[in-house]
Amino acid sequence: MHHNNPYQNDLVNQIFSDYSIDKTRLPSSGLNKVGVPSFVAEWILDKIAPGRGDLSNAEHDRVNSLVMKAFPRKDDKERIKYKVYQGEEYQLIAKLKVRIPLEKATDEIQKPLASIPILNLRECDIDSDILEKYPLLLGRGLWGKITLNYSVNEQGKYNINICNFDPFQSSEVDLRYYARCRDEFTFEEWRDLMFCSMGLNPEDSGYNNDAKIWVFSRLLPLVESNYHVMELAPKGTGKSFFYENVNSKVMVVSGGKITAPRLFFNGRTGEIGLLGTYDVTVLDEVQSLTFDNPDEMIGPLKTYLANGRYNRAGFADISSDCSLVLLANIELDAYQRPKNEDNLIKNLPKFFSETALLDRFAGIIPGWKIPKFQSKMTAYQIGLKTDFFGDVLLSLRKDNRFYHYAKSHTNFISKVSIRDENAILKSASGFLKILYPSLNLTTEEYLLNCLKPARELRQNIHGLLYNLDDEFKQYERDIIVDVM
Template structure:
């Protein structure tokens, strides 16, 4: 057990479970994760291995005896008949039979209908009237000669969800964890190994939880297939409902005029639309109009009295093209159906989560550590919907006064959601607040920048905030920094029409900062094509950066290069060193000789392996025209990370060569492992100075 797992069990005893146990008990039972963890929470919420083993067997036995497989429905029906009463785990829905003036339940897997339900049960669990709810139920069989009476009777029913939670105790326990520990605990709670994700990637995963803590929050995530976009909404919480984008109707979603019954938005905290993208798909225009009104005003009407609801909307779908293609030829919403590729609809989205930054889910990304029983966390998040943290950023920062009220509301709702998830106890520092504020601003800016492409009547908004020092700090999106030549293409064309300036298609928009006289490429920290002094910051999760682009112009023609980096220790870090050497070999002329010398620190955990790997670089360079040498700095290199070439240049890096996120694929291939330009980076800066 890791130190974090021990700490989790110490402060949340009884409310956490080892996450790999779900696979151990699931077998071929097609049930949501929260159902399995509900059962595991009853019997395995401990760190005692013997109790866990016993609990697993108990849960397996419960599933074996009571979970209804469709293929075994006839056998279970027979058991109910023979025994007169039987307990089942199934998805249950209830409808009113107006002819008999009675409620009747349907058991999906068991395959029985018209099960008699008393009014008290329906009043206690109204969600049963809207859609299927996973329940533990006792079903009776009493045959009657009266054909009008069903032999099936629902005796008792208990929706699978935890009862009350101690919210104050939750906040108190939160204060015992550092921010990094808490984020890792949340990542393990949704099933992921924190070590497989960078800081920004973790925050993007946690953004998926915002609809569960914020009322009437609208978020969209579009990206490649297989990144787990719908997992949170289908498996995580009994308060969320995932529906296929093509299966929704006005009566199902909002209100049925024939009986006045409210739809999904009245009963669920989150309604998620899966497979929402697809240009070939069509949508009912009336549905789109009602959705737009609800997303803007939290209310809807179908010719009767207006009705209000609190459900948040989450839209998830797959993109057909990569980001540069979309930016060059259309916009980042291009995959939406025509009826939803509408500026009024898009403007009502509070945040656009960049799904292309989320890695494809693989087996090695799942955790075997401890996390909250998802149903416990779901109840906490539901309680947090009553809170409002939107004003907390104003303690430290002020958002641009030039943005619209809708933009401001979107940013504050995203901020409120992130603060509820990560800092429910209000323990955030100014630096931590700024990190979340930048993410919230960026998520809304992504929406607004694409609106500007789709509808030119929307103004170009300057997204910035002001810190305590009074300094303006502008926001750019990662794709804006990565592909400025395409991101600002439309504005560049309009500027050309107005000014007839001589500008090539690949030139970025030049914007004069009002605080300086220098013209800089907006949002761009480029790989230098020639050696120039300067300082550049690079945002986490962007791609396209290579050692050749970053260092090549500065080491061109060098005969000696000194690399100082105290953390060339682990395999992937030494691999980075090898890739730097390979870059030098490709750059130099075949007849030239170059000496590369590394000064680093010893890996106290496995210095023998470190020596072997570094010596293997020495051997690999034999006959290449590059002589590689290395040494441990006995006096300590501190945290200095520099590259000095006898060309007269010194390169200072806060991360040294360790600019890429560590690879996690254990077998097979990925472009990120083969080509640096496809590898996600960590956030870092680089400074070029004359030595």
């Protein structure tokens, strides 16, 4: 069907040399299976086993011995402590986070405490110059190579100390360079490069043009700040895999209970919650989500979704540009359409049916239009390295030219609310960033690849509001937009 323009491996390699990688390397390495996210794994592979194709036996040995040495498992904690207390310097690759405990009513200055979540080590000492050099360690944390030794405090008590840290973070992204690179590709070539960089095979027959656009809509919360969206899909479409692997500024929380302190602010420990810490927070398996106290959650959540700020009693306002993504499973009928097409959120927890809350989401991604994931759909071409790709997407947030383009080329024909308008312009701006980062495009291309899908995302919300609440009957059932 589309083999008349095969994937351009050599072009990708030539234009993005240092930032590209053969996507077969990662699945062949087995690093994802031991819990190493792609943005770290590809970085390591490029360092210790650069090349193309499946890993050779020698490369496998190299990767395995690194994994055995440097990637601790949960039950390695005591063994590592023992080695360190024996006087060994121990190196590992993991995520490191630092917090400064709340001021207690004492004169002593609070010492920063470092934690290594994978080992459940929560109160390590850390050399202060490391913090000065990498302030991002505070709160969210960074992945990198951590060197441990021990320190002895005044009371003669041993403690684990972090004496060295070498982060994995690609340097500042040059968006002008990235936009110039885009102009070397045709639309199809670039679209397939983006798709491959997400880890998916653009040449798989299951992914038609339509499906590709809906897969790209998963990137909108990364490229647009405060972009709140839901994806409803049957099980098995790989909804959360991308978010779990793309960047350390994206956090996925799966099902179960979620509390206000975890989401917003923990008054007891002084830790800022997920929405104030990450660039994107993803709540997975929302259909099985319970809130400890829904009323305590919905108020601050509505405020946050509306204006990017929230407060907890007695503490200063926290403003954040974190995007909130909700992923939920829904049932499909025999024709692969949602069973409750006129009420897509019928099976979600009751608080989602509050229209004031729904109205604050930019859209619903129609996950039922994305094929179920099978292993043959894994990318095997040359794509962008995940750490570079994730950093590019997140740094596009700050660029306002795309929103201005959307605003000046979009004509709202039916009467729409200000929220409809903003949501559609933000989605269209996001598609522009993903597909046309150099803003070289015709209005026809804008209509087809950016505005139409942006309208459909919002129409899925608007249709719900229209059916659930008479207040929305002042607008027509269908949003109609065109280019100008």
